[in-house]
Amino acid sequence: MTTLIKICGLSTPEAVDRAADLRAGMAGFIFFAKSPRHVAVETASILGVRAQARGLETVAVSVDMDDAGLDEIVSHVKPGWLQLHGAESPERVAHVKARFGLKVMKAFAIREAADLDRIAPYVGIADRFLFDAKPPKGSDLPGGNGVSFDWRLLARLDAGLDYMLSGGLTKDNVGEALEITRAPGIDVSSGVESAPGIKDLAMMDGFVRAVRDAEASAKGTV
């Protein structure tokens, strides 16, 4: 099976084009003012059209945003997905889905097994889950911190759960992450950056190659 790859925090046409050339699958745009990856809706709307024209699904990432903020993003950017990366309740996720008619990916911060217990009320509401590490102490960012969690914790997930693995993935560890989790999707941001918020095209190449190599080796074709 081909692993879905989301490259998140895109902010330039060059990075969008490279994600499309690499057939990543998903392009993520960050709407969180404190992030070095934050993009204005005007920029994201141009990049979003470009990404969709090249066959990428687009994801708007927000954190505990109200309806007015989401309205602005959805009307300008017209994303395929909304990624809710804050403490949104199941009721809030259901409301967002109904109001905007878009697919919703709900992010959860994982450090220990009990953190996975929190997903149960969202099953059947969120279209997809995203598992990220808890932010380190003192970080202003709920995601994009380049830190990983213990991937073995995901062994207790129900088979068939639609999710993406994220947090501190790089070309050097994504093969092991896939070997342990068999995650259907992989999400990367800081692991393909030369500096916070600056995507590096060669690092994007290396990351996608590492994912495809891991798939081939799981199939026994290398």
Ligand SMILES: O=C(O)c1ccccc1N[C@@H]1O[C@H](COP(=O)(O)O)[C@@H](O)[C@H]1O
């Ligand atoms: O990347 C950010 O700045 C960000 C800000 C606010 C919410 C989510 C954010 N990023 C998400 O974090 C992971 C990627 O993390 P990493 O850098 O690869 O460790 C991904 O889900 C992004 O959507």
